[in-house]
Amino acid sequence: MAILYQVNHKNPQTRKIEAIAKALREGAIMLYPTDTVYAIGCDINCKKAVEKVRAIKRLTNDKPLTFLCSSLSNIAEYAIVPDEAYYIMKRLIPGPYTFLLPATKLVPKLVMSPKRRTTGIRVPDHAVCQALLKNLNNPIISTSAHINPEEGYSPSENWEKAKLFDYFDKIVDIIIDDDTDPGYEVSTIIDFSSERPTIIRQGKGWQEVEKWLTVAEE
Numbered sequence: 001m002a003i004l005y006q007v008n009h010k011n012p013q014t015r016k017i018e019a020i021a022k023a024l025r026e027g028a029i030m031l032y033p034t035d036t037v038y039a040i041g042c043d044i045n046c047k048k049a050v051e052k053v054r055a056i057k058r059l060t061n062d063k064p065l066t067f068l069c070s071s072l073s074n075i076a077e078y079a080i081v082p083d084e085a086y087y088i089m090k091r092l093i094p095g096p097y098t099f100l101l102p103a104t105k106l107v108p109k110l111v112m113s114p115k116r117r118t119t120g121i122r123v124p125d126h127a128v129c130q131a132l133l134k135n136l137n138n139p140i141i142s143t144s145a146h147i148n149p150e151e152g153y154s155p156s157e158n159w160e161k162a163k164l165f166d167y168f169d170k171i172v173d174i175i176i177d178d179d180t181d182p183g184y185e186v187s188t189i190i191d192f193s194s195e196r197p198t199i200i201r202q203g204k205g206w207q208e209v210e211k212w213l214t215v216a217e218e
Contacts, residue, residue, distance in 0.1 A: 009178035
């Protein structure tokens with residue numbers, strides 16, 4: 001059974017964050033809230049944990065994994081950020097956006113797209129995520145948590161957090177509950193790896209991205 005941590009969504013308790021971060025360093029997998037949907041995550045540098053996340057999501061190694069960074073400067077350690085991308089990202093971070101960028105050598109091969117050598121990175125506008133990133137001092141894998149459709153789960157405004165927790169109780173090591181309603185809107189994905197920035201998935205806040213893409217083109 002997973003260890004359940006009740007964490008304050010505005011002011012995460014330091015001791016609980018430290019305990020979770022310690023477990024992540026040791027290879028734990030967690031189910032945790034973000035500013036979009038609940039996600040499955042682990043320390044990006046724990047190979048066995050990343051492999052387990054892939055197994056949970058049934059992802060082959062050619063499918064890249066998104067991860068969380070604490071800031072734009074932190075992103076620059078793990079990705080090459082062109083000037084135009086920097087201009088737009090600076091105005092969107094933190095927020096519900098995933099940026100596809102060319103990866104640096106710091107990104108494990110198990111995380112990036114092997115063919116394009118790109119990676120997906122987010123800077124969440126979420127106190128619990130930011131506290132974990134600061135304490136762990138490593139990026140955190142972030143892949144949306146889904147229950148198989150045949151088991152009665154549908155990601156909508158009315159889905160139940162209790163059902164999600166129950167489903168993942170024997171799958172992950174840690175479950176974080178911040179006492180807020182879970183999100184149901186996925187992040188907006190912007191591809192900065194080609195010559196022209198492109199929205200490849202319209203999710204939460206996509207209109208704001210479209211506005212800054214238009215400004216950048218003028």
